Amino acid sequence: MSILVDRNTKVIVQGITGSHGSFHAKQMLEYGTRVVGGVTPGKGGQKVEGVPVFNHMDEAVRETGANASVIYVPARFAPEAIREAFRSGVKLVVCITEGIPALDMARLNEEFQGKPGRLIGPNCPGIITPGECKIGIMPGYIHKRGSVGVVSRSGTLTYEAVWQMTSRGIGQSTCIGIGGDAIIGTTFVDALELFEKDPETEAVLLIGEIGGSAEEEAAEVIEKKISKPVIAFVAGRTAPPGKRMGHAGAIIGGASERAQDKIERLKRAGVRVADSPARIGEAVEKVLLETQKSPKR
Amino acid sequence: MNLHEYQAKELLRQFGIPVPSSKVVSSPEAAEKAASELGGNRFVVKAQIHAGGRGKGGGVVLVEGREEVRRSAQRLLGTNLKTPQTGPQGQPVDSVLVQVQTEIEKEFYAAVVLDRSQAKPCIIFSESGGMDIEEVAKRSPEAIWKQTFSPKSGLTPSEAKAFLSRGKFDLKAKETLSKILVGAARLFLETDASLVEINPLARTPSGDFLAIDAKIRLDDNGLERHAELAALRDPRQEDSREIEAKKFDLSYVGLEGNIGCMVNGAGLAMATLDLIKLAGGEPANFLDVGGGASKEKVTAAFKIILQDPKVQAILVNIFGGIMRCDVIAEGVLAAVKETQLKVPLVVRLEGTQVEQGKEILKKSGLKIISAESLEEGARKAVSCVHSR
Numbered sequence: 001m002s003i004l005v006d007r008n009t010k011v012i013v014q015g016i017t018g019s020h021g022s023f024h025a026k027q028m029l030e031y032g033t034r035v036v037g038g039v040t041p042g043k044g045g046q047k048v049e050g051v052p053v054f055n056h057m058d059e060a061v062r063e064t065g066a067n068a069s070v071i072y073v074p075a076r077f078a079p080e081a082i083r084e085a086f087r088s089g090v091k092l093v094v095c096i097t098e099g100i101p102a103l104d105m106a107r108l109n110e111e112f113q114g115k116p117g118r119l120i121g122p123n124c125p126g127i128i129t130p131g132e133c134k135i136g137i138m139p140g141y142i143h144k145r146g147s148v149g150v151v152s153r154s155g156t157l158t159y160e161a162v163w164q165m166t167s168r169g170i171g172q173s174t175c176i177g178i179g180g181d182a183i184i185g186t187t188f189v190d191a192l193e194l195f196e197k198d199p200e201t202e203a204v205l206l207i208g209e210i211g212g213s214a215e216e217e218a219a220e221v222i223e224k225k226i227s228k229p230v231i232a233f234v235a236g237r238t239a240p241p242g243k244r245m246g247h248a249g250a251i252i253g254g255a256s257e258r259a260q261d262k263i264e265r266l267k268r269a270g271v272r273v274a275d276s277p278a279r280i281g282e283a284v285e286k287v288l289l290e291t292q293k294s295p296k297r
Numbered sequence: 298m299n300l301h302e303y304q305a306k307e308l309l310r311q312f313g314i315p316v317p318s319s320k321v322v323s324s325p326e327a328a329e330k331a332a333s334e335l336g337g338n339r340f341v342v343k344a345q346i347h348a349g350g351r352g353k354g355g356g357v358v359l360v361e362g363r364e365e366v367r368r369s370a371q372r373l374l375g376t377n378l379k380t381p382q383t384g385p386q387g388q389p390v391d392s393v394l395v396q397v398q399t400e401i402e403k404e405f406y407a408a409v410v411l412d413r414s415q416a417k418p419c420i421i422f423s424e425s426g427g428m429d430i431e432e433v434a435k436r437s438p439e440a441i442w443k444q445t446f447s448p449k450s451g452l453t454p455s456e457a458k459a460f461l462s463r464g465k466f467d468l469k470a471k472e473t474l475s476k477i478l479v480g481a482a483r484l485f486l487e488t489d490a491s492l493v494e495i496n497p498l499a500r501t502p503s504g505d506f507l508a509i510d511a512k513i514r515l516d517d518n519g520l521e522r523h524a525e526l527a528a529l530r531d532p533r534q535e536d537s538r539e540i541e542a543k544k545f546d547l548s549y550v551g552l553e554g555n556i557g558c559m560v561n562g563a564g565l566a567m568a569t570l571d572l573i574k575l576a577g578g579e580p581a582n583f584l585d586v587g588g589g590a591s592k593e594k595v596t597a598a599f600k601i602i603l604q605d606p607k608v609q610a611i612l613v614n615i616f617g618g619i620m621r622c623d624v625i626a627e628g629v630l631a632a633v634k635e636t637q638l639k640v641p642l643v644v645r646l647e648g649t650q651v652e653q654g655k656e657i658l659k660k661s662g663l664k665i666i667s668a669e670s671l672e673e674g675a676r677k678a679v680s681c682v683h684s685r
Contacts, residue, residue, distance in 0.1 A: 099518045101518045102516050106417055110447060139618035157567075159616050160568070160647070180564070182491075183411070187414075213414055214414070217414055235571060238570045238574045240552065242382075243550045243583075244548075245567050246567075248516075276575055276672065277571060278572060
């Protein structure tokens with residue numbers, strides 16, 4: 001088991017004729033992901049990497065039976081691409097695109113609230129269930145199948161953490177990069193609840209950063225609903241207030257958005273927080289050993 | 298992107314929010330002329346910089362008479378104003394706002410922000426205006442009222458009035474305040490703002506409300522569709538290295554330490570700064586070269602890092618995912634040669650084709666200190682600085 005994506009996930013690449021889209025379509029196919037088609041308006045009928053290109057998501061889904069899409073189109077076109085994907089009926093939309101205005105995301109959120117379908121991102125590396133399905137831009141080979149669920153606001157920092165785990169022989173059930181923007185589709189809380197229900201996942205690694213209150217909300221849910229052990233790292237303890245640190249969402253606006261406050265709040269919820277980004281794998285290993293020693297809950 | 302107070306007030310005015318009469322000027326003579334055109338005898342002269350705490354830094358002066366307006370403008374213009382919110386060098390004062398003094402009976406606070414967890418815009422109002430709102434929030438959270446509204450339909454007048462019913466306002470005040478809140482919400486949505494703040498929002502003895510000070514921050518991701526707002530950017534208020542970095546699609550933030558950093562990815566870059574601090578050092582900057590760290594980008598990044606005279610060592614930390622380590626190593630070599638690097642360089646590479654990458658650096662004959670792990674990279678960079 002895993003969450004959200006597995007070997008049965010059939011993916012459409014939106015923006016497949018662009019340089020990013022075609023490059024990553026190839027990478028995903030090589031990993032073994034079932035990329036069944038692509039969409040670029042006006043370019044229907046072509047083939048990219050051996051998969052058919054359609055003009056519209058509706059047509060792509062009708063012809064291929066796809067149940068997921070991944071978006072590589074420029075920021076200006078991305079909100080409309082997300083809208084088109086949801087309307088086509090796919091259950092999962094992964095938006096890699098960086099630079100979408102926050103209010104566009106707020107409007108999309110209002111439009112699709114309460115309706116079926118899940119968005120991951122935007123401004124994220126994507127989602128991977130090692131050995132089965134990779135949707136996004138992460139390097140596949142650093143992952144190894146196993147029992148730790150990973151959820152993160154970052155890209156390369158997640159690769160770093162995953163690599164530390166894999167090097168120690170610790171595998172992952174599913175890794176989700178939820179994205180670095182202020183408004184995102186899938187949150188820490190959503191991912192934690194999904195991992196809690198997944199029988200393969202034994203522990204969850206959460207990678208947070210400065211800005212917003214997603215880590216605090218995660219801590220609250222961990223206290224109330226999550227029985228599996230959670231390990232965390234929060235980046236940005238040295239970040240100055242008021243400065244945007246790369247990610248649109250990584251800015252300390254208020255006093256409660258600092259890394260220290262988030263770390264303390266997570267610790268109070270019983271989360272093991274790694275102090276150093278170089279010791280994330282080690283922290284996960286320790287928690288797994290302790291869990292295996294203790295009697296089954 | 299931040300706006301100046303005078304630009305923010307002009308936007309408020311366009312959205313129907315009353316502001317005191319004022320004029321922005323950039324010379325003492327123009328300040329005196331502005332005062333006589335505005336009329337009256339009591340003015341406030343306000344330094345226009347992109348930072349708060351101007352009052353504490355001496356950047357807001359209450360004066361009487363045109364002559365004093367001129368003298369205050371003379372004193373402020375052309376200086377660097379230091380406030381608790383600026384860096385130690387302060388921010389350049391290129392213009393001042395000459396504003397008619399307002400008689401204030403009571404000060405309120407009004408703002409529109411993005412509520413990230415609700416994924417909606419949110420109005421904030423408080424009857425304790427004029428002071429640091431974070432302090433008010435800490436001491437008496439009940440004194441701060443908040444309510445989200447639809448990003449599509451905006452804040453409706455009836456929603457605004459219902460929201461204001463938490464206070465004891467008479468009909469006329471409620472009507473006026475609701476217009477101000479509705480206007481601020483419209484301004485927020487129509488300009489793709491990330492913050493619209495009016496503090497203080499003053500009530501005068503005659504019962505009028507005026508935005509005495511205002512702060513607007515715009516969402517950088519929304520600027521593409523607002524050319525007229527993008528033109529309000531004042532590069533003099535920004536770190537020149539940040540501007541230079543943006544040209545190459547790099548993300549740079551200057552810090553106070555002496556270890557320059559170049560990392561791919563924002564999260565990993567933040568984590569690298571944390572690690573330097575844990576190892577006993579101080580980072581000189583945040584710099585994200587992005588996923589595709591090309592030779593041109595790496596060279597530009599080195600040049601920007603080296604513009605900072607405090608930098609005594611550089612730590613490069615790259616996790617090559619899709620981007621291969623050998624390509625990055627070539628980029629680093631080219632950059633070292635082109636910039637004729639004099640300070641020690643520590644490089645930590647990990648990921649795709651890492652062995653080839655390390656081999657390229659080793660064979661180059663250049664003095665590059667290689668690190669096997671994240672921790673070792675930080676430790677070596679710190680010891681380079683400490684041994685100087």
